[in-house]
Amino acid sequence: MSTTSPSRWKAVRREAGRALTAVVIALAVALIVILCTSADPGAAFRTLLTAPLSSNRTMGLWIDDVAKLTLTGLAFSLVFQARQFSMGVQGQVYMGGLFAALIAMSPIGTTPLAIPVAMLAAMCAGAVYGFIPGYAKARFGASEIVSSLMLNYIAILVVNYLIRAHLAPAGTGQLMTAKFPDTAIFPAIIPGTRFDLGIIIALVATFAVWFLLYRTSWGLKLRLVGHNPKFAEYAGIRSSFIMVSAMTVAGAFGGLLGSVFVQGRAFGNLAQSFDGNLAFEGILIAIVARSRPLAVPFVALAYGYLRQGAQLMGIRTDVPTEMISVVQAIIILLVASSFSLPGKKFFMGLLGKKPAPATPEAAK
């Protein structure tokens, strides 16, 4: 809300409570999964819960994920607030990553300008890639869901091809480029970890998206189009312009994430399939954060922790990696379903309470 409403904190508490309950239930299910698949379930469960904090290095892994999840969450939040279901963040990440890599590997890569210019190039590439499905929708009525998903495949496959055929060092058979010059790689904030410039970029981006949405007239128009397109039309807001520009701006943030990926200390080069599907998890972040930019980093923090814990559990214990995905899917399912399921009454009944209010809209 742009103006503070007294019910705001209540809403924050309610949402946070819901997310927490989801996490607790998901962990309970995870425990059952672990009990069924692990020889030493106690250790495995402990790894899941505490591993991300076990060393500076693992904390770096966690924070690196948080930065990336925040950026993808922001890109999705922007389009979701305009009620556009563009799924194109992944494609924008690849395009952004490609252009950032091209700059990093060019002569500019060895100058101090490498980082800002590469980031800018990545944002432009992402913006163009976000603009395409927007324009196709405004001009030809093409469903942005379909076109953006298809564009994702194109971007991934084109980038993978370019790496294999042209960008990888000749004759090595590697599926990645050579390391960028140091000037083109983000400096580490804590040496020896992945705790780098990425998290700062993510926090600045969070503020920027919040400012765009809640302090500019473009943001208000965007939200009004998202709330009610027919109202926007009636109020004289050019909704197709808003739609296309929202997707373009979101694309710029997607592209920025591409630069954070390839220039971050985790990679420092352009590799095939580098995003590991993380870009798509922004959908979950945006849904749980209710597309509120200021909530995005917090959700990313919590979700990134679970994600990292699960990955470390997959590495350090005997829990099969497939089960890790199961646990992640359960979290997504529980949080995204918003508990409007009959299960809620049951749980409340267990606690000896009456069902709590959930949908004020239903009241009439």
Next chain:
Amino acid sequence: MAPLLEALSIGKTYPGGTVANDGANLSVSAGEVHAVVGENGAGKSTLMKILFGIEQPDRGEIRLDGKPVNFANPREAIDQGIGMVFQHFSLVPSFSVYENVVLGSEPRNGIRFDRNEAIARVRELSEKFRLAVDPLPPVGQLPVGQQQRVEILKALYRDAKILILDEPTAVLAPQEVEELFVAVRALVAQGRTVIFIAHKLPEVLEISDRITVMRGGKTVGSVNARDVTEDSLATMMVGREIALRVDRTKGRGDVACEVKALKLTAESGATIAQDLNLKVHAGEILGLVGVEGNGQAELLEAIAGLRPIADGVVYLNGTSLSPLSVLERREQGLASIPEDRIARGLATGATIAENLIATRLADKRFVRNGLLDLKAMKANALSLIERFSIRSGGPGYAVGTLSGGNMQKVVVARELSEQPKLLLVNQPTRGVDLGATQFIWKSLTDARDGGAAVLLSSADLSELLALSDRLVVFYRGKIVAAFVNSDDLTAETLGTYMLGLSSQDPETMRAALQ
């Protein structure tokens, strides 16, 4: 006589904390027409939903024939002989009348749907209860009044002993209301019981035997229809005296808006309206009369810039509006209160402050260099909340948290915060309680006295007669009659033109069109 259906101290709080019913009582005897009246938000609909099993009460008891019952869903209520007809019909437009009626409990012949039996049953019911409707055509082709009969037949087919009608007259022309009442009387004469939810008091007094008045979720009292007057009922409903009278225009100015040979077509190319010619003067209210779907709403949309004009011109103070965008039209002094506040007039998820400036995002007071001036937005909201007495938690609350009447006031406040030159109004008080209606009427006449030319469309003829200085009647996309309003003009007269039963001679019409 023991009551057939009783609701005793029903309490219902919705999730979100809205108290819809708080000690609501209702006692309906067999064979009577029992009206339930009250302002919006008085809890009538909730009580009916509880009786029909859509909502479950938090406390209180429902008794049917003296025995406590508990309906978990409408199915159980239907099995106990309760039927309900909603304001918004639940019919399949492409299915025929008889298919709609029997849908879900089809007569069978082995495993085959026995169509002949179904048609015969529907014919029999429609004759028995004087609900004349042909079982064969698709429901989508029928006028609203007939669709409503199909809904009633649906309930009767399922053997409803008690029939709940939720604001059945809201969508009907006066003649259709008469026909509905004939059917209601036939129902009662054959031992059925009717519960009738309504807003319009004259109708309530005409049709019902007993009246239960609700206010603020409580039952205020039950009275015999013959013991009360419209005024005393209104007082019971709102808890205070209320006067729904407005002053006529003191004198109109020059022609502000002129519509010339206007033609409107649907996307499919079908003609919606044609040969529309009318003039509206500054300082007068021109009422657009017609059963819904005869072109009035579309005319307002076209003038507002939300619908393309196929042919003809609309002038506002000499400027043709056709080439102008919505925003440019608004800059010319056009304001518009749309038909459906939730679908068109508001962004319910956005705050009151945001909704109040949504149409003025080019205004330097609120937006400079692309940045919002939150202080100015808040100040603007506070002053409009005060001026239009919008009951709300404050400017930062989402519009969706307001009641219907207060939502409508937000729309009115936004459109009238500056004096418009041309004001388009469609259904200004639909689903709005008496107190807010009175306020909105006053706002409209204030805008008129401030020099606005007002085009008013409403499904409520008494509203049109109360507010309009002149009236034009739409029938099948054409203007078929025009009147200068006077005390002699009645809803019945208008109704005959609305239904195409009578026609006006061109001379009289031309005179009243000026």
